[in-house]
Amino acid sequence: MPDLDVSAELALAAQLADAARPIALQHFRTGLHVDAKPAHEFDPVTEADRAIEARIRAILAEARPEDGVLGEEQAETLGQSGRTWVVDPIDGTRAFIAGLPTWCVLIALYGPDGPLLSVIDQPFTGERFSGVTGQGAWLDHGGSRQSLRTRPAVTRVEDAILSTTDPGLFEGAEADCFSRLAQAAKVRRYGLDAYAYAALAAGGVDLVIESGLKPWDVGALIPVVTGAGGVITNWRGGPAHEGGQMLAAATPQLHAQALEQLAAAAL
Incomplete structure (x- = not known):
């Protein structure tokens, strides 16, 4: 979208991830209660999933009231701006309930044609991966930032x-x-x-x-x-x-x- 302020939207995505981190860590490795969604396969959901999505939605309702929100745990909120925030409060809930640090908080901003930018956040390890579609990606960890690059030599x-x-x-x-x-x-x-x-x-x-x-x-x-x-x-x-x-x-x-x-x- 031509009027997208990439820096501002990345900063907001980071703010949302910052808000999710303490909620996730409060519940991780605590033996929390797990509910199962109705499904053929076991599909767990926890209090952490629900609380993180609720917090992210509350921030977006104030910061970007014209934007839509699509998340895993609540009904979609339709917007008027042509942009939608797509949120998975804890991707890898099975890993989360098993105490394994491979779950992530996923936050993406979509335009009409798909995702524009995003954050993949791992609160327990303190790793935050962010990216702008086709333009660049970065890892923030331990107070430093590095640019990300896949392994270009692997072609087979x-x-x-x-x-x-x-x-x-x-x-x-x-x-x-x-x-x-x-x-x-x-x-x-x-x-x-x-x-x-x-x-x-x-x-x-x-x-x-x-x-x-x-x-x-x-x-x-x-x-x-x-x-x-x-x-x-x-x-x-x-x-x-x-x-x-x-x-x-x-x-x-x-x-x-x-x-x-x-x-x-x-x-």
Whole structure:
């Protein structure tokens, strides 16, 4: 959007992440009560999820009353500005309740055509990944900032570090395609949720493959990955910001190889 003040919106995204951090840490590793949403698979939600989203919505209602808000835990708030904040208060709630520090707070600002900028925040480690779609990505940690870049030398699946949250979530043709890719990869690491995409942007993981994602699961991933030089699409090679099947790669060459191998199961 031509009138987007990138610096101001990134600052607001950081303010929202700052507000989420103490709430998340207050509940992490405390044996908190877990509710299960109605679903075929176990889909946990905690008091931390609800409290973080409520706090973020309250700040946005004051700071950006014309903007919409789409979050996982409450009904969508429609806006009039053409912009929407997309929030996953805790991505990786299963990791959160298990006491594993791979969950993240996801905050993205969407324009009419998808995500413009975002923050992936890990309160326990103090890492904050931010990005502007196709322009740049950064890691703030320990009082310093560094620019992020994917591993440009990785152009073959055979040389890649591959990740997915849970290979058991793939079924049928999806499972067959993923299994072939995973077996071909040099290294496989599972269970990282959104943190895998941050690791890809930081030059660690090279390939992330997932399915069944929601818009709030994916919105914050796209600016960080593409800002660091990576490629992120659905399994058909199209825009990924509405969720579903997701493929993120460190380089266009690696993305093309993986896309070809996933084509048989692309929806």
